[in-house]
Amino acid sequence: MEPQTCDKGELEGVVNQLLIDGLVNGIQNINPNETRVLASFAKDDFIIYVRTLHGSKSLNYLCRLYRNGDLKRFVNEWIELWVVKWRQRVKLMFRESQEDQGTESIDDLKLLGKREIGKMGRLIRRALVENNEICGIDAVSNYLTVQFLKELVDLYGVSRVNQMIKDNDPTLLSYVVSRVNDIAKTQQPLVILFLKIDERRQLFMY
Numbered sequence: 001m002e003p004q005t006c007d008k009g010e011l012e013g014v015v016n017q018l019l020i021d022g023l024v025n026g027i028q029n030i031n032p033n034e035t036r037v038l039a040s041f042a043k044d045d046f047i048i049y050v051r052t053l054h055g056s057k058s059l060n061y062l063c064r065l066y067r068n069g070d071l072k073r074f075v076n077e078w079i080e081l082w083v084v085k086w087r088q089r090v091k092l093m094f095r096e097s098q099e100d101q102g103t104e105s106i107d108d109l110k111l112l113g114k115r116e117i118g119k120m121g122r123l124i125r126r127a128l129v130e131n132n133e134i135c136g137i138d139a140v141s142n143y144l145t146v147q148f149l150k151e152l153v154d155l156y157g158v159s160r161v162n163q164m165i166k167d168n169d170p171t172l173l174s175y176v177v178s179r180v181n182d183i184a185k186t187q188q189p190l191v192i193l194f195l196k197i198d199e200r201r202q203l204f205m206y
Contacts (some may be wrong), residue, residue, distance in 0.1 A: 006063040015062070018072060019043055022079030040137075041084055041193075047136045049078065052122075052129045078134070085135035091189040109149050111158045116165040117142070121145045127180035136191035148179060 020039045025032060030038070047058075054061045065071040101193065109117060125141045133140065152161045164172040183190070 006066055009058075011062060011066055014066065014071065015075060016043060016045065016152070018075040019046065020074055023083065024055035026080060033187065038086075042079060045082060045134055045137050047073075048125065049129055049134050052137075053123050081132060082135055085133065088187065089133070089135050089140075089190045091192045109146065109153070111206060112149060113162055116162050117145065117149065119165050120149060120176075123176050124148065124180065127176050128184075131180055131184035132182055133180075133190070136193075140190050144180070144183075148176065164198055 016039065019042050020035055022043065023035055023038050027038075050058045050062065062071065065074050081129075087204065121141050124144050125137055128137055128141060130132070130143075152172070156164065162170075163169075
């Protein structure tokens, strides 16, 4: 199929506006400042969503939708589901500073190869998207990557887990799919977002 071309800036502007319109229509009494914050968060998820499904052909895919007049329907359906997941999966907390957030890192998994850790993250993102867990994809997948790898290393050891990831071992793939499926069946929040309000009463997410 012939690659579809379009102006990237124009396409980005259209998608941004469609996301904003979807948020305004989907969330009652949302003010402009809240819309700005949520639209930025939703845009990040939208980009990850499309890249997860279409990889290097993501821009071509969106251009084709745009040229065929299908982009609005696609974005509207996506943001409608995203709003549902936002309400279900995100817990908001106010904090004066970013100190003592207690976030985990992959420092404990340094013996695993960076390429293998990245591949594991991509497998988890794919599983999340396929389960319609499209809100906070990056944050959730990063957290689950650490948790899943720790569990797997405890079961099989570092060397075996590295090899399993390299080989696309069916046991590992089944583990990821099963664990994400179980998480998708729960109702509890998966993402905690810390908010703060500056001296101009502007809302920020971090």
